[in-house]
Amino acid sequence: PEGGSVTVGLSAISAAEATVEHRPTADADVLIQLTITDTGIGVPDGQHERIFGKFSQIMGEDAMDKPSGTGLGLAISRHIVEHHGGTIWAEPNPDGVGTRFVALLPVVKADAAAEPEPKARSVDSVAIEPRHHAYNAPRGQNVVLVVDDNEHIRKAMKFELERRNYLVIEASGGAEAVALARHYHPDIITLDLMMPDLSGFDVIAILKQDRGVRDIPIVMVSVLDEVERGFALGAQGYVTKPIDLAALTEQVDSLIGANRRQLLILTDDDELWHSFEARFTEASVAVQHAATPDEVRRCCAEATFDAVVVDGRLPELREIVSFLNDEVADAETLIVVLSTKRGGELPGRVLSVGSVAYLDREREIDDLYTLVSRHVHGGER
Helix, strand or coil: CCCCCEEEEEEEEEHHHCCHHHCCCCCCCEEEEEEEEECCCCCCCCCCCHHHCCCCEECCCCCCCCCEECCCHHHHHHHHHHHCCCEEEEEECCCCCCEEEEEEEEECCHHHHCCCCCHHHHHHHCCCCHHHCCCCCCCCCCEEEEECCCHHHHHHHHHHHHHCCCEEEEECCHHHHHHHHHHHCCCEEEEECCCCCCCHHHHHHHHHCCCCCCCCCEEEEECCCCHHHHHHHCCCEEEECCCCHHHHHHHHHHHHHHCCEEEEEECCCHHHHHHHHHHHHCCCEEEEEECCHHHHHHHHHHCCCCEEEEECCCCCHHHHHHHHHHHHCCCCCEEEEEECCCCCCCCCCCCCCCEEEEEECCCCHHHHHHHHHHHHHCCCC
């Protein structure tokens, strides 16, 4: 209020001076005490602990007073303080009206202040809960893994994403998120950065180091002002809390479109081409078709392909093979050659780069679909 004040104090106290009720979790002989005292309207009796909850509603002393919300600031403050082994609480201003906030942080020696060992060791032990077993996306439906420890936020995001025909998988913590990402390989992940078991930053780091899931786009969802750290680790998007659901779905739509796998079919057999187009377009794979060297060059100039299927009966196969060897394939490109005799129909140089497989055109067509599907999707859901 007008004429009010805010006083900030900082001092060092001995651990013995801290009450049992407010003693930090970390052992230390000396504590740093930070106090912030205001002369505002104060907090009603019995609600000083409640204000540290996320989006808590505080009732006034008069039953007719309109409840006021606390947002996320105090919840974040407590999370940061407790992460460093400290404690924080609120109490009435001992000098009169208003509130005093007190934070105690342990003073530790430099060698004892090293970063704790990563919690990633516990990730592999997380079992997939029964509630997740039924997830099985139909062809053409993209899967979003929504990660947040707040159930209400997850449900709001799920409702909005399902309205746009996404299948949503939920995770309430970081370790569960890593396990579900590895098991289901979703098309995109929305990730809260502040979670109790494993931070969003740890989750990003773990996933981006895992070859099987590192290509999954991640949208950070948080109030924290550390998004540059997330982008540096490999995240691709960011939405602030409170969440603008329209902005969230716009980012999800955009990133899924940009992250679509690319498949190139080289054949003059319309039946073969259309069978691939029908099967993989429904599975959210961008499928392109070429039958001549010029068409191949045009397609490869416009996109980078995850997999290329080569019909061994193409009349200009020699020139196409030469182009693929020189310009297209790398170590992660799958090239599948359809032939009636393994490699025998390839004139001149055979394919010498990429991951090459030769399949019998007549007898192994189902194996071809399976091989390409597993490669472009990074594993079956």
